[in-house]
Amino acid sequence: MRFHGYFRSSSAYRCRIAFNLKGIETEFVSIHLRKDGGQQKTPGYRALNPQALVPALEEGDFRLTQSLAIIEWLDEVKPGPKLLPEEAGLRAQVRAFAQVIACDVHPLQNLRVLDYLKAEFGADQAALDAWCGRWITDGLASCEALLSARAPSEFCFGDTPSLADICLVPQVFSAARFGVDLGAMPGVRAIAARCEALPAFAVAHPKNQPDWEA
Amino acid sequence: MRFHGYFRSSSAYRCRIAFNLKGIETEFVSIHLRKDGGQQKTPGYRALNPQALVPALEEGDFRLTQSLAIIEWLDEVKPGPKLLPEEAGLRAQVRAFAQVIACDVHPLQNLRVLDYLKAEFGADQAALDAWCGRWITDGLASCEALLSARAPSEFCFGDTPSLADICLVPQVFSAARFGVDLGAMPGVRAIAARCEALPAFAVAHPKNQPDWEA
Structure with a gap:
């Protein structure tokens, strides 16, 4: 699983916590929001996330954006402690x-x-x-x-x-x-x-x- | 079920669509965002929704805010067509x-x-x-x-x-x-x-x- 993020982004920070709580290893790709006029704005990154925002997640052909959607998806399909209550x-x-x-x-x-x-x-x-x-x-x-x-x-x-x-x-x-x-x-x-x-x-x-x- | 909303609010509009798709009747309470200095700012409404934003939902003692949370909850506990895919x-x-x-x-x-x-x-x-x-x-x-x-x-x-x-x-x-x-x-x-x-x-x-x- 490849995770595209930026150290200071709250959304990326949320995902990192979720990965750690569930014990999921990811390959980190740094998207520097202030270098090169914003690396999130390149055509290559926009193909992953048309919003030109971090984060973005890749697993094989599967691609997902939006931190809350990513975390709920992890919680539904990956092992580890549950991040949402059952009730x-x-x-x-x-x-x-x-x-x-x-x-x-x-x-x-x-x-x-x-x-x-x-x-x-x-x-x-x-x-x-x-x-x-x-x-x-x-x-x-x-x-x-x-x-x-x-x-x-x-x-x-x-x-x-x-x-x-x-x-x-x-x-x-x-x-x-x-x-x-x-x-x-x-x-x-x-x-x-x-x-x-x-x-x-x-x-x-x-x-x-x-x-x-x- | 009582639903506190405002005609122009996108968040309330989302909930209304969900109620209709699932065939759920609600008692509507109008919270006028521009009258009386903003009816959403009264202590009574803030007790329902501390954000002083619409919407808010009440069913018995259960209270819920945030339109996406409300719609996912409806989809999980109420009958009617599913609003989120199974996969x-x-x-x-x-x-x-x-x-x-x-x-x-x-x-x-x-x-x-x-x-x-x-x-x-x-x-x-x-x-x-x-x-x-x-x-x-x-x-x-x-x-x-x-x-x-x-x-x-x-x-x-x-x-x-x-x-x-x-x-x-x-x-x-x-x-x-x-x-x-x-x-x-x-x-x-x-x-x-x-x-x-x-x-x-x-x-x-x-x-x-x-x-x-x-």
């Missing part, structure tokens, strides 16, 4: 939590969006930080509320990490990068810290990737 | 296609985002149309590429409508609203037209909702 109601809560982050936070702080804000609206770094801060704060505060409403558990929804935790940790990493204060979100912080202590999450951290740059 | 690889393609729209297009054109662009970057209507046009064009062009790469079928992925079609049609509606030219996307247009001719899609159209405003 339909709980599985739905896990998906909804993951989608708060994957739909309503992360796409707003993506590189192409920040580039647009700079080019078309003249946004400086302070304006970009405020923009990202608004959506990350809103999203993680919603995650905190969803955690407060569920039955208490070690991880987001249950006593093993799920797709919800897989989405949460990269978003918390990104919050730190944009200087977002998580002081009012003790549940989010506690679960992120518990996850980060696990090897599957630690090994997946951006700073532990071959393409890492400080 | 794991095809199901993954359907999810990825849906997520192109639900993650990387629709959240960027959401009301709260457009309000931010107006307030913080002084965006006028032309700037908002250009912003929405960029992400809708990018996203639907990616959908067109994904359709070109799959085995030909009546609908996005197969001969019955799936979650992919459910996401496509509201996005095509929204493209028209923002004046996006779909001339280069014949596959997208053909499938959207085929869907719109079905009663389940037609009845779900924003103009057929009790809270519709021209």
Whole structure:
């Protein structure tokens, strides 16, 4: 299985955590989003992912994009611990939590969006930080509320990490990068810290990737 | 089952199509996003959906947010035609296609985002149309590429409508609203037209909702 990613991408980070939790080895292909005018924009990569975004997965002739689709597919066809709960109601809560982050936070702080804000609206770094801060704060505060409403558990929804935790940790990493204060979100912080202590999450951290740059 | 939505919301529109395809009756609660400073921001609604976004679903004590999570849950626990394919690889393609729209297009054109662009970057209507046009064009062009790469079928992925079609049609509606030219996307247009001719899609159209405003 070949995995095309970038160390800093939240979506790629999610997939790496899932690979590690399930014990899946992949061949990593670095797609540098800022080199060569963006390696994700080459015709070769666009043939794999017409969105010109990371990640993309290849296994034989099978090709798949979108991190949540990739992780659910892995969970359905590969061995290893389950990343989504068996019970339909709980599985739905896990998906909804993951989608708060994957739909309503992360796409707003993506590189192409920040580039647009700079080019078309003249946004400086302070304006970009405020923009990202608004959506990350809103999203993680919603995650905190969803955690407060569920039955208490070690991880987001249950006593093993799920797709919800897989989405949460990269978003918390990104919050730190944009200087977002998580002081009012003790549940989010506690679960992120518990996850980060696990090897599957630690090994997946951006700073532990071959393409890492400080 | 009570469904909290808004006629123009793409996310609510997706859920309505799914209800109709599966033959599920719901009690509709109108959450007007522009009245009373935004009815989605009241404490009562935030208790249902801490994101202060539509939609939200209630069935007894069970509460669920996020349209894709709602539709997958319906598909798993309710009778009616299946909205995701049985085969794991095809199901993954359907999810990825849906997520192109639900993650990387629709959240960027959401009301709260457009309000931010107006307030913080002084965006006028032309700037908002250009912003929405960029992400809708990018996203639907990616959908067109994904359709070109799959085995030909009546609908996005197969001969019955799936979650992919459910996401496509509201996005095509929204493209028209923002004046996006779909001339280069014949596959997208053909499938959207085929869907719109079905009663389940037609009845779900924003103009057929009790809270519709021209």
